[in-house]
Amino acid sequence: MNTFWPRLNYLRQRAGWPLLLLVLLVIGMLLFHTMLTRPLQGQLTQLQQQAQQQERDIVRLRYQRSHPVASPQLRLQRFYRAFPHQDTAPLWLEKIYAAAEAQQLALPRGDYKVLPDRSGQLLRYEVQLPVRGSYRQLRAFVAQLLAENPTLLLANLRFKRDSIGQPQLDAAIHLVLLLRES
Numbered sequence: 001m002n003t004f005w006p007r008l009n010y011l012r013q014r015a016g017w018p019l020l021l022l023v024l025l026v027i028g029m030l031l032f033h034t035m036l037t038r039p040l041q042g043q044l045t046q047l048q049q050q051a052q053q054q055e056r057d058i059v060r061l062r063y064q065r066s067h068p069v070a071s072p073q074l075r076l077q078r079f080y081r082a083f084p085h086q087d088t089a090p091l092w093l094e095k096i097y098a099a100a101e102a103q104q105l106a107l108p109r110g111d112y113k114v115l116p117d118r119s120g121q122l123l124r125y126e127v128q129l130p131v132r133g134s135y136r137q138l139r140a141f142v143a144q145l146l147a148e149n150p151t152l153l154l155a156n157l158r159f160k161r162d163s164i165g166q167p168q169l170d171a172a173i174h175l176v177l178l179l180r181e182s
Helices: 004-015 017-066 072-081 086-102 135-148
Strands: 111-116 122-133 152-160 169-180
Touching: 086 122, 086 135, 086 169, 122 135, 135 152, 135 169
Parallel strands: none
Antiparallel strands: 111 122, 122 169, 152 169
16 A cells, blocks of 8 residues: 555656546446445345245245135045935946946846945945956956946955866956945
């Protein structure tokens, strides 16, 4: 700093006041940039990040307001309402018999039981079907039943063949159809 003023005085004498003012102006601009502009740029970046976060929060809050989270009780009621009513049981049984017919299987008899579910909201319509056919037919029958009936459960499936070379299987199919009570 001790040599700054003599050099500045020498520069003023050599180049005159205009050059001295230009040098002082450049030094002042550098100091202004260093002292004011850089900190303001950091604050600007921080404010832009805060604005982006607030925009994301606004979008999230608008979504939550338009799609309220249902209470557990309401979700449970919706769940039970998704099951077909008990009055539709004959329609679902017709679908079972139609699937058997589509696979060329005969259902000579069936055992049916209606039991209340542990929840008290559903009925378990249990169906025991003895079926005779090829493995492919039986597999396609069960796959079709489960694909067409979303509330139908395959509780048990047993295969029995009299001899290894015999293409026909005897199967015992235990199905459970879940229905909603009134």
